[in-house]
Amino acid sequence: MAAKSIISRPVYGTLSAQPGKHHLFVADAEGALAISDLAAKVPAGFFADAHIIFIPGNDGKHVAALEALNPAQFYQGPSFASALPRLKQTLANAHMGLRLYLAGTEGLIGQAMQAALEAGIDHTAIQTEHRGSLARRVQCVHCKGITESVTTQPATCSHCGLLLLVRDHYSRRLAAFQGVCINAEDRSEIPPTEEIFR
């Protein structure tokens, strides 16, 4: 579970059903379990107005459980990138009364929230629940390249190759944590690498 360290570091809650006319869920991997937990608490018929966009993990689990909720629409895709056009299209055509629920990895929550912010939804109006990996999307402040699925501290920028200190400083606009060169004074100084964002 993510702990609050600095003010920009996102913290996540537990999905809870909101009043609304339509309910849009975006989840990856174990995020499906957060939807199942919510489903156990909602009135019958809740999912008749729901649309679930799901990106299963490598193990392909949880698809059947989500389909069994009988949402009005169910989409399954191989990656967030493949689901993004559908998410953007859904948001572009949506009306007030649509509620958004995001569950799963921080990368999924952050990127879906980025699309939602662009569509005019306030981040505080979005239900989020973190499940699964703590792997981070990191933006290198030097070359601005984004490295996906960072699990180590420090981490190597996949674009410019600098060794980055992964900070808790987070940008909702970029949906990424900030990475800053950890050995700018002396590049031969290589601190030990630990796997801390699993």
Place this chain on the structure above:
Amino acid sequence: MSTGTTKLDVVVSDVVPVNELVTRFHFRRRDGQLLPTFSGGAHVVVEMRDGERTRLNPYSLMGSPLDTREYMISVRRDDVGRGGSLFMHRHVRPGMEMVISYPVNLFSLDLRARKHLMLAGGIGITPFMAQTAQLAADGGNFELHYTCRTASLGTYADVLRERYDRRVRLYHDDRDERIELDRLLSSQPLGTHLYVCGPSGMIGWVCDRAAALGWPAETVHFEHFAAPQPGAPFDVTLAVSGNTIRVGEQQSLLEAIEAAGVDPPYLCRGGVCGQCETNVIAHDGKFIHNDHWLSEEEHRSCKKIMPCVSRFEGRSLVLER
């Protein structure tokens, strides 16, 4: 000097009757300079020297925020109110020198919105006069739904239709025209913000329906301007200044504190901004909370009161003032 209530010395530059109940007042700076910039939805507190009494009433600025040569307010005459609107209508004349506060905005537009949906009831139209002018100036997307009793009491309805045409929809009570609220709220594009100003029944109705239909609280904005409710007189001890005062029937607790020479902070004088929040040291009796600032839990705790609109009934009340 109260927080955010720096004063402006103005002269009344014009007084224009708008209809049988509403009169518009124009103010310019006495030194001829431009007035401070404001944004749509802002209000000023007008000081009225009414004999022995000083009345301090908030009024929305209704001119364009793009023109700060003068401020304009529109005052609806309330024959059974506490007297502020009657003072304005009866005594304020062009050329009169008055003092008003700097503008304060507790009802501002959220400019991140994709669209602004505005609902006005009666004299609640005034903040929208400034907001629509502000939005129209840079192509903002808005729609105004305005409910009035009759066409002749539809203050500025003609001006708004002239300026914005189909973006303004009028509803007249005497013709049984009603806002189809659920349909209206459910047909708005994602990213719309809702603004409502009017009688408290209307505000309550709109806020309740919006919440039920899935509008996040962050997207719903409202302005009450609850005038302080009259009530039975009561006595209050001000522990810090060592005064014991009586709050009159037509007087608010805040006004009584000010009359005793204590100068607590205030901004809205309508129970919404939180500035005049006051700690209760001791009490024996019942609070009549009329504000929209304190939480229900805080109301029940009897540890705080908003003296601008709330009252007390009982034997004794000691406040930290």
